[in-house]
Amino acid sequence: MDLKEEDILGADIGRHWYYRSKAAALRRMVEPLGPQRVLDVGAGSGFFSRHLLAEGGAKSALCVDVGYARNRDETLDGKPVLYRRDCSPTDCDLVLMMDVLEHVDNDVGLVRHYAAKVLSGTHFLVTVPAFRFLWSGHDVFLDHRRRYTLPEIETTLRDAGLTVVRGAYYFGLIFPLATAMRLAGRGDATPRSSLRKHGALTNGLLAAACAAELPLFPLNRLAGLSAFVLAKKP
Template sequence: MDLKEVDALGPEVGAHWYYASKARAMRRFLGTSSGTRVLDVGAGSGFFSKHLLAHAGAQEAWCVDISYEAESEAREAGKVIRYLRAVEPVDADLVLLMDVLEHVDDDAGLLREYAAKVPAGGRFLVTVPAFQCLWSAHDTFLGHKRRYTLAQLERTVRSAGLEIEHSAYYFGLVLPIAAALRLAQRSHQQGQAPKSQMRAHHPLVNRILKSLCSMELPLLRFNRVGGLTIFCVARKP
């Protein structure tokens, strides 16, 4: 999770429809083999690692992010979680890159770098924002380089030497809402400084959006049409 969005949402970030739904989709997409030792690249607050430690089978996690001022160690659900600025090769069986690749120039190179740090058989869960046509001031504010189509992400993952297990779009039911809002905002934000579009909603709105996203979960792996986010699970051969 980007630390800029933590600042925008505050301590209730886990209740926000977007992050609550994304965490549930992460677990659904990974299936029963969600991993016991997690390497979380570009982890920010460590939200997704913490979720796996608290709600899945993960037993320890390494969160890596160059934005950390110092390295530290904490506990989540009684399990060790380490916050590091860099990591040496580690015996992780799950590598998370949750909205990371869009921040770097060489996305395949970053994947190759971390594939070299984990044993063969390690799984990778990658998420990225979808569709360049949805580019907005929010992307600029977060320092994104690009948005992806499903085919583009799959090519990137394969070019890093990973084998794709499955990939799909998510947040498909809220895609029309988001697209309409972003088109409307473009006409009002000309010349303004980029800013985050992430904000807390009225509880009723938050609940409705969560419900829409929950409706997608049973068919999550089969959505190759469209959504706000792309999920991809791959494995190091």
Template sequence: MDLKEIDILGDNVSQHWYYRSKAKAMTKLLGNIRPSSILDVGAGSGFFSRHLLSNSEANEAWCVDTSYRNDSDDFETRKRIYFRRHIDHVDADLVLLMDVLEHIADDVRFLQLYIEKVPKSTKFLISVPVFECLWSSHDIFLEHKRRYTLRAAAATH
């Protein structure tokens, strides 16, 4: 979750329809994937990592976001959650990029950098906003660079 939205939604984030439905979709997409360690890139509040720590066997999460003022540690249901401005390497078996790539000018290079920071067997779950025709003032507020199409996303592979 973008830290800009925390200022607006406050403590009601977990009740907002968008984040509830996105967390439900994330859980469904993961299916039988049972991560033990999560790397949440562009994590903001850590909403999605916290959701997985509370609702799965995952035992730790590394939330990385350049917007953090300082590195810090916390717990979610007695599981460690680490908030870091950057990270060099982590043995995560799941990487989350939830609404992150649309903020990055060179999204392909950015993704490659994180592929290099985790083991080769690590799974990635990526979500991005779609359809340029849906571009709105909310995209501008969140400082998005683009929206995606399936064709454009596949072409960057």
């Protein structure tokens, strides 16, 4: 996940409509799998893997990020959360790559690197920002290399040796509003985040819109701000 956005939201990240909704969509995608041991790549604070520990029934999390100053161990409700700069081969049954691949030059290579560390049958849940025409100063601020369509990120995962189980766009109901705002500012690539802290009313309305979308989310291959793909190592 994007550490710069964590810095903006701080302790409010779990209440912000965007991260709250993305965590709910993640849980909707992986809950039927019953993941027990999560490998969270590019984890930052470990927000999403910690969410699965607290709400999704997972038993442990291994958070990997080259940005960590040192390795450290924590617990969440008695469940181990390990923070590491790298990891050895692991028996984790779910690999998270939440908004990671858009940051690296060799996205296929990064997926292959971690696919080599897990067992056959391990699932991968990958999210990336969607649609190149939405490129803005927000992407520049976050050091993105690219945005993806759903077929493009699915092809990336297949090229890395994974089998795609299903893919969908999310944040579809707010997509028209976000698109209008991005297109209105087209040509201005000044690096700045579009993420904001909102008042309770705005935050609640945006969260409600995303919650209303959630039941049909797995079927949405039309449009959204984020692309979600569930894949599996053969």
